[in-house]
Amino acid sequence: MIELDNVAYSYGGGELFSSVTLSLPPGSFHFLTGPSGAGKTTLLKLCYGELTATAGQVRLFGQDTRSLGRDDIAQLRRRIGVVHQDCQFLDHLPVAENIALPLTVAGRDGAPEDLEDLLGWVGLRRQAGQLPPELSGGERQRAALARAVIMSPDVILADEPTGNVDWDMSQRLLTLLIELNRMGKTVLIATHDLSLIRAAKSEVEARVLRLKDRRIQAAGANL
Amino acid sequence: MEMLRRMLGLLAGDPQADRAVPPTGFTARLTLMSAAAMAFLAVFALAMSLATGRLADRWSEELARTSTLRISAPADQMQAQTAAAVEVLRTTPGVAEARPLTAEEQRALLEPWFGPDLPVETLPIPQLIEIIEEGEGYDPAGLRARLQAEVPGAILDDHGRWREPLVQAAGRLRLLAWVSIGLIALTTAAMITLAANAALAANAQVIRVMRLVGARDVYIARAFVRRFTLRALVGAAVGTVLGLLAVLALPSTDVAGGFLTGLGFQGWHWLWPLTIPPLAALVSFFATRQAALRSLGEQS
Ligand SMILES: Nc1ncnc2c1ncn2[C@@H]1O[C@H](COP(=O)(O)OP(=O)(O)OP(=O)(O)O)[C@@H](O)[C@H]1O
Ligand SMILES: [Mg+2]
Numbered sequence: 001m002i003e004l005d006n007v008a009y010s011y012g013g014g015e016l017f018s019s020v021t022l023s024l025p026p027g028s029f030h031f032l033t034g035p036s037g038a039g040k041t042t043l044l045k046l047c048y049g050e051l052t053a054t055a056g057q058v059r060l061f062g063q064d065t066r067s068l069g070r071d072d073i074a075q076l077r078r079r080i081g082v083v084h085q086d087c088q089f090l091d092h093l094p095v096a097e098n099i100a101l102p103l104t105v106a107g108r109d110g111a112p113e114d115l116e117d118l119l120g121w122v123g124l125r126r127q128a129g130q131l132p133p134e135l136s137g138g139e140r141q142r143a144a145l146a147r148a149v150i151m152s153p154d155v156i157l158a159d160e161p162t163g164n165v166d167w168d169m170s171q172r173l174l175t176l177l178i179e180l181n182r183m184g185k186t187v188l189i190a191t192h193d194l195s196l197i198r199a200a201k202s203e204v205e206a207r208v209l210r211l212k213d214r215r216i217q218a219a220g221a222n223l
Numbered sequence: 224m225e226m227l228r229r230m231l232g233l234l235a236g237d238p239q240a241d242r243a244v245p246p247t248g249f250t251a252r253l254t255l256m257s258a259a260a261m262a263f264l265a266v267f268a269l270a271m272s273l274a275t276g277r278l279a280d281r282w283s284e285e286l287a288r289t290s291t292l293r294i295s296a297p298a299d300q301m302q303a304q305t306a307a308a309v310e311v312l313r314t315t316p317g318v319a320e321a322r323p324l325t326a327e328e329q330r331a332l333l334e335p336w337f338g339p340d341l342p343v344e345t346l347p348i349p350q351l352i353e354i355i356e357e358g359e360g361y362d363p364a365g366l367r368a369r370l371q372a373e374v375p376g377a378i379l380d381d382h383g384r385w386r387e388p389l390v391q392a393a394g395r396l397r398l399l400a401w402v403s404i405g406l407i408a409l410t411t412a413a414m415i416t417l418a419a420n421a422a423l424a425a426n427a428q429v430i431r432v433m434r435l436v437g438a439r440d441v442y443i444a445r446a447f448v449r450r451f452t453l454r455a456l457v458g459a460a461v462g463t464v465l466g467l468l469a470v471l472a473l474p475s476t477d478v479a480g481g482f483l484t485g486l487g488f489q490g491w492h493w494l495w496p497l498t499i500p501p502l503a504a505l506v507s508f509f510a511t512r513q514a515a516l517r518s519l520g521e522q523s
Contacts, residue, residue, distance in 0.1 A: 074439045075437070104243065
């Protein structure tokens with residue numbers, strides 16, 4: 001699904017990471033951890049084509065991102081659901097329309113019942129008509145997760161999806177993601193929350209990757 | 224045709240997609256107002272081009288088909304020379320009719336300068352003969368040669384001398400009117416491009432989010448293009464109606480008299496201004512599309 005081959009990313013301030021090789025096979029479940037500022041969000045941006053690697057090759061569904069135009073990337077993003085760390089909503093549209101936005105821009109009409117179900121699934125039925133800035137942090141993250149899965153994507157990339165929610169809610173969101181993985185979706189969750197990873201390990205066979213000191217490594221059993 | 228269908232489809236639109244871009248009061252008003260103002264000006268430029276076109280046609284038509292023969296002779300020879308001239312003209316190919324003006328007509332011609340009750344008969348003024356041409360007209364050089372031999376006091380004025388510059392002036396005015404219409408279209412395109420760029424810049428974050436959820440460039444551009452095209456259409460329609468009302472309110476031809484003969488629309492020419500709003504929409508369509516696709520290319 002997504003493959004990174006010896007990838008490096010540098011910006012004006014220097015090299016953030018290098019020699020990152022990683023593969024997300026279909027149906028796999030991965031966690032990405034590491035200290036704040038290690039480059040987890042940046043790595044995810046490489047995975048959905050918002051940034052371009054400064055070295056190495058990033059392949060999305062077998063295609064080298066460097067050979068893709070903007071419209072090709074847009075097309076691929078319909079198969080990759082992303083929960084952004086900062087959510088990224090259109091603040092002038094109600095939550096329900098924000099969640100349905102991927103369908104809208106793809107020119108598809110989702111069934112209204114499906115949207116209703118999805119809203120119920122993330123516990124946002126009541127807030128459907130509100131504007132994103134009026135929601136609490138946790139509600140926004142649930143809305144972001146709902147938007148990420150509405151296209152029934154092959155891959156779900158979630159950047160700190162439980163950053164602003166309490167333990168119960170984070171368990172529920174995790175259960176949702178595990179559910180999606182059981183339906184065959186490829187899942188990658190970036191998080192600092194080690195207890196979340198521990199909770200997941202009992203439910204699903206998850207690999208944990210750690211981004212640290214500019215390198216990526218598989219984390220051992222001792223989280 | 225394909226373009227037209229795309230444009231119509233665009234105007235029918237996708238209200239859902241349209242909502243993704245928040246309404247911007249400022250650029251909306253700017254576009255509406257400039258489209259209205261430009262359409263108003265376009266109505267006048269159009270009226271001007273049509274009126275000067277009519278004027279040029281009429282002048283060249285009238286002047287080309289009439290000329291005057293002037294006979295200056297001592298009073299006792301006037302009658303004889305006039306008769307001789309009429310005879311010459313009667314036998315000239317290309318002359319349909321030659322008619323000496325009556326004393327009343329001559330008096331009417333002089334009245335503006337000398338007032339009524341001028342005793343024309345007793346004054347040594349020339350006799351005028353009006354010549355109406357037919358077909359290709361006569362050959363002025365040949366006619367002059369014959370007249371010189373037979374009617375020494377005759378001077379042929381075929382209007383050629385002053386016809387040309389008049390027709391030329393009318394033609395020039397018409398050209399200027401068309402240049403104005405072109406400039407108005409260009410200015411409209413420029414203003415709409417500016418407004419569209421302002422809207423695109425103001426919505427950079429919206430565009431970013433739409434991209435993140437998989438929107439393609441044309442889709443994003445369409446939301447902007449549709450808006451600006453509709454606004455230009457509505458604004459231009461308002462401006463056109465106001466312009467037409469203003470043209471209608473112009474003083475009538477008789478009052479304005481002479482030169483300004485009918486700055487306005489006549490007959491089916493009233494249909495011409497109706498093309499202004501759709502043309503404004505077309506200009507806006509391409510201007511916004513161009514601006515949007517370029518700016519989306521840069522923002523990548
Ligand atoms: N284009 C850039 N210009 C300047 N700094 C950048 C750029 N790209 C990344 N960085 C820096 O790289 C670092 C990594 O950022 P990133 O958001 O990927 O970290 P993260 O691991 O997601 O952190 P957190 O856990 O806090 O979300 C940050 O210090 C950021 O400032
Ligand atoms: Mg981050």
